[in-house]
Amino acid sequence: xxxxxxxxxxxxxxxxxxxxxxxxxxxxxxxxxxxxxxxxxxxxxxxxxxxxxxxxxxxxxxxxxxxxxxxxxxxxxxxxxxxxxxxxxxxxxxxxxxxxxxxxxxxxxxxxxxxxxxxxxxxxxxxxxxxxxxxxx
Amino acid sequence: xxxxxxxxxxxxxxxxxxxxxxxxxxxxxxxxxxxxxxxxxxxxxxxxxxxxxxxxxxxxxxxxxxxxxxxxxxxxxxxxxxxxxxxxxxxxxxxxxxxxxxxxxxxxxxxxxxxxxxxxxxxxxxxxxxxxxxxxx
Amino acid sequence: xxxxxxxxxxxxxxxxxxxxxxxxxxxxxxxxxxxxxxxxxxxxxxxxxxxxxxxxxxxxxxxxxxxxxxxxxxxxxxxxxxxxxxxxxxxxxxxxxxxxxxxxxxxxxxxxxxxxxxxxxxxxxxxxxxxxxxxxx
Amino acid sequence: xxxxxxxxxxxxxxxxxxxxxxxxxxxxxxxxxxxxxxxxxxxxxxxxxxxxxxxxxxxxxxxxxxxxxxxxxxxxxxxxxxxxxxxxxxxxxxxxxxxxxxxxxxxxxxxxxxxxxxxxxxxxxxxxxxxxxxxxx
Amino acid sequence: xxxxxxxxxxxxxxxxxxxxxxxxxxxxxxxxxxxxxxxxxxxxxxxxxxxxxxxxxxxxxxxxxxxxxxxxxxxxxxxxxxxxxxxxxxxxxxxxxxxxxxxxxxxxxxxxxxxxxxxxxxxxxxxxxxxxxxxxx
Amino acid sequence: xxxxxxxxxxxxxxxxxxxxxxxxxxxxxxxxxxxxxxxxxxxxxxxxxxxxxxxxxxxxxxxxxxxxxxxxxxxxxxxxxxxxxxxxxxxxxxxxxxxxxxxxxxxxxxxxxxxxxxxxxxxxxxxxxxxxxxxxx
Numbered sequence: 001x002x003x004x005x006x007x008x009x010x011x012x013x014x015x016x017x018x019x020x021x022x023x024x025x026x027x028x029x030x031x032x033x034x035x036x037x038x039x040x041x042x043x044x045x046x047x048x049x050x051x052x053x054x055x056x057x058x059x060x061x062x063x064x065x066x067x068x069x070x071x072x073x074x075x076x077x078x079x080x081x082x083x084x085x086x087x088x089x090x091x092x093x094x095x096x097x098x099x100x101x102x103x104x105x106x107x108x109x110x111x112x113x114x115x116x117x118x119x120x121x122x123x124x125x126x127x128x129x130x131x132x133x134x135x136x137x
Numbered sequence: 138x139x140x141x142x143x144x145x146x147x148x149x150x151x152x153x154x155x156x157x158x159x160x161x162x163x164x165x166x167x168x169x170x171x172x173x174x175x176x177x178x179x180x181x182x183x184x185x186x187x188x189x190x191x192x193x194x195x196x197x198x199x200x201x202x203x204x205x206x207x208x209x210x211x212x213x214x215x216x217x218x219x220x221x222x223x224x225x226x227x228x229x230x231x232x233x234x235x236x237x238x239x240x241x242x243x244x245x246x247x248x249x250x251x252x253x254x255x256x257x258x259x260x261x262x263x264x265x266x267x268x269x270x271x272x273x274x
Numbered sequence: 275x276x277x278x279x280x281x282x283x284x285x286x287x288x289x290x291x292x293x294x295x296x297x298x299x300x301x302x303x304x305x306x307x308x309x310x311x312x313x314x315x316x317x318x319x320x321x322x323x324x325x326x327x328x329x330x331x332x333x334x335x336x337x338x339x340x341x342x343x344x345x346x347x348x349x350x351x352x353x354x355x356x357x358x359x360x361x362x363x364x365x366x367x368x369x370x371x372x373x374x375x376x377x378x379x380x381x382x383x384x385x386x387x388x389x390x391x392x393x394x395x396x397x398x399x400x401x402x403x404x405x406x407x408x409x410x411x
Numbered sequence: 412x413x414x415x416x417x418x419x420x421x422x423x424x425x426x427x428x429x430x431x432x433x434x435x436x437x438x439x440x441x442x443x444x445x446x447x448x449x450x451x452x453x454x455x456x457x458x459x460x461x462x463x464x465x466x467x468x469x470x471x472x473x474x475x476x477x478x479x480x481x482x483x484x485x486x487x488x489x490x491x492x493x494x495x496x497x498x499x500x501x502x503x504x505x506x507x508x509x510x511x512x513x514x515x516x517x518x519x520x521x522x523x524x525x526x527x528x529x530x531x532x533x534x535x536x537x538x539x540x541x542x543x544x545x546x547x548x
Numbered sequence: 549x550x551x552x553x554x555x556x557x558x559x560x561x562x563x564x565x566x567x568x569x570x571x572x573x574x575x576x577x578x579x580x581x582x583x584x585x586x587x588x589x590x591x592x593x594x595x596x597x598x599x600x601x602x603x604x605x606x607x608x609x610x611x612x613x614x615x616x617x618x619x620x621x622x623x624x625x626x627x628x629x630x631x632x633x634x635x636x637x638x639x640x641x642x643x644x645x646x647x648x649x650x651x652x653x654x655x656x657x658x659x660x661x662x663x664x665x666x667x668x669x670x671x672x673x674x675x676x677x678x679x680x681x682x683x684x685x
Numbered sequence: 686x687x688x689x690x691x692x693x694x695x696x697x698x699x700x701x702x703x704x705x706x707x708x709x710x711x712x713x714x715x716x717x718x719x720x721x722x723x724x725x726x727x728x729x730x731x732x733x734x735x736x737x738x739x740x741x742x743x744x745x746x747x748x749x750x751x752x753x754x755x756x757x758x759x760x761x762x763x764x765x766x767x768x769x770x771x772x773x774x775x776x777x778x779x780x781x782x783x784x785x786x787x788x789x790x791x792x793x794x795x796x797x798x799x800x801x802x803x804x805x806x807x808x809x810x811x812x813x814x815x816x817x818x819x820x821x822x
Contacts, residue, residue, distance in 0.1 A: 083184045
């Protein structure tokens with residue numbers, strides 16, 4: 001099993017308006033450091049999992065829709081909680097959708113998105129394409 | 138699959154009194170940076186794996202019993218080697234035991250404890266609750 | 275010359291409403307990792323720069339006024355830009371003010387505040403008490 | 412499940428002479444930070460996965476054959492692309508081969524090699540010995 | 549005193565052909581993580597040291613001339629040793645030269661370039677413009 | 686101004702037996718990550734601050750006297766508090782003493798020792814040889 005990871009970051013404002021979130025109910029924000037891992041059982045003919053430039057472009061494309069935004073007013077999060085876990089799932093689904101169009105995407109077996117919100121806390125979402133979770137086709 | 142990780146640290150003295158451990162047979166110590174990961178197949182109704190405050194409290198509670206201690210005199214390690222791997226297992230079991238009492242604990246599918254003892258070495262213990270390893274019930 | 279540094283973090287929303295700030299004019303947010311360094315020419319009678327618990331409490335006290343806030347509505351930043359540099363200066367001044375009250379504060383020669391806003395960018399503010407910059411008296 | 416990881420680094424020159432690699436077709440180089448993880452289902456009689464000194468020696472031995480080399484002229488990469496993924500696989504296979512000779516090697520269930528080439532990109536290769544992938548016997 | 553730092557990286561091949569450099573006499577390579585710090589006594593009218601986009605562009609422009617290159621064949625290093633210290637000085641001088649043209653450059657009091665070549669070793673070069681070292685005019 | 690830094694680590698047990706140290710009065714321990722910086726105004730004829738192998742050997746030699754030790758029983762700390770600050774000063778003085786014997790030592794203008802005891806706390810000691818602080822002669 002092989003994997004390639006690219007790391008990026010994005011900065012957002014948001015609130016988590018439920019009592020369970022305590023002080024995070026107030027409008028605040030975060031720098032999320034995103035690590036996106038592409039998994040593949042065997043390397044392609046160029047001895048890689050995926051072109052690293054293509055991988056970076058895919059992630060940049062997805063994060064551009066979030067960076068410098070107030071998620072409380074983002075249409076994709078209307079009526080939804082933008083927790084770190086939910087954001088990781090959103091990014092994973094969006095990356096999976098975009099890799100369908102690439103040459104190598106169909107060969108990927110899964111991907112992982114880790115979002116680091118502070119040095120002391122992070123959340124991840126993993127998609128396993130072989131298990132029928134949403135991915136490239 | 139989702140996960141949430143909280144990071145903490147604790148500082149202990151100990152020795153590893155078997156010839157195989159070379160210079161670590163002497164009384165020395167370590168700062169252990171502990172990363173505790175909670176895994177869950179689907180998010181709860183608050184779009185999270187576990188309340189991050191609750192997760193931190195559980196880990197803090199377990200580590201409070203180790204921090205600023207000499208493990209050579211700690212009752213839980215009497216007659217046992219307090220290697221990084223053994224400490225990771227001890228912490229994983231203690232965290233698993235505490236999450237049984239929480240509302241969300243029963244939904245967790247596993248947890249991972251990584252203990253970083255230097256920038257160049259770390260050990261992990263993973264529990265898979267679905268596989269019958271000790272966990273919440 | 276000696277120094278002691280404590281690291282904390284806080285999460286805020288803000289905007290930088292001038293054309294020069296490009297996309298950062300929009301309401302967004304950041305996790306700021308704050309490193310606060312206390313400097314002293316000679317150690318005190320306990321062979322330290324400052325009690326690390328006291329240092330942490332001072333920094334925690336200052337950051338509590340910022341954490342989980344929207345700085346656009348924070349009275350201390352009314353009519354002011356909350357850039358990383360300005361925030362570093364604000365924190366440095368507030369820490370300097372609080373250490374005046376401590377036993378060891380008068381002996382400090384300066385302090386530095388570094389705010390890391392992404393893995394790729396950070397800003398610092400240094401105060402040199404001997405040079406007449408605002409500090410403990 | 413337990414694991415032990417040791418971290419090392421090595422510095423090489425190489426080129427990736429196919430059009431798909433863009434600017435990396437030119438002779439350039441990298442510092443690779445290598446994290447080698449040894450996995451085992453149960454700890455041995457010393458409450459460890461593997462002697463950490465032995466683990467480090469194995470990894471050092473493998474990396475010594477790569478460090479300060481131009482991989483374009485390295486016999487093991489003749490006619491092969493020395494991508495990060497290919498290097499991770501090469502190191503994983505070499506480590507697996509060397510642990511066959513150790514006392515504890517036969518008990519390992521797998522190993523992972525992660526190579527960090529920049530702060531923003533890394534590749535991994537995982538071998539699962541139980542699944543019949545090349546490993547200790 | 550204020551500062552702003554931007555971090556980037558570049559990947560090069562080179563050799564250090566003198567006996568004193570031991571194994572580094574051979575052609576090898578490195579990933580250099582570059583931290584470029586801009587220093588200024590007082591903030592400008594936008595409450596910053598320097599526009600962070602401009603700072604990043606300046607550093608990117610300088611590093612573009614080094615990235616994916618074999619420094620043994622780079623005209624700027626002909627007959628010179630491309631040690632980490634020498635590279636830090638080269639980058640500091642090039643950045644200083646480029647900031648002369650910016651609006652804010654004249655107000656800078658100095659800059660620092662740190663090049664991290666492995667997790668365990670780094671070199672820095674600092675220029676103090678007030679002390680007459682080469683800088684903006 | 687130039688500098689070269691080498692990073693190492695060591696693991697010790699100790700206690701801080703004064704009431705002011707709270708829970709750290711008990712026997713505990715730490716992993717100290719040591720960053721030792723050598724400063725010099727101009728580079729030597731090999732375009733370096735100091736041979737990095739020599740720098741590492743000097744630091745290794747000093748830390749070998751501390752690693753895997755209980756500082757409460759170390760003769761150099763008899764009757765002294767082994768705080769992070771005191772340890773940084775001890776290491777700085779020992780490194781300064783050893784560089785006197787090296788060829789390049791006399792040209793150094795100072796050195797800095799930073800000891801990271803947790804991800805959230807570190808202490809430093811700086812020696813400025815030009816200012817008459819103990820150093821190479």
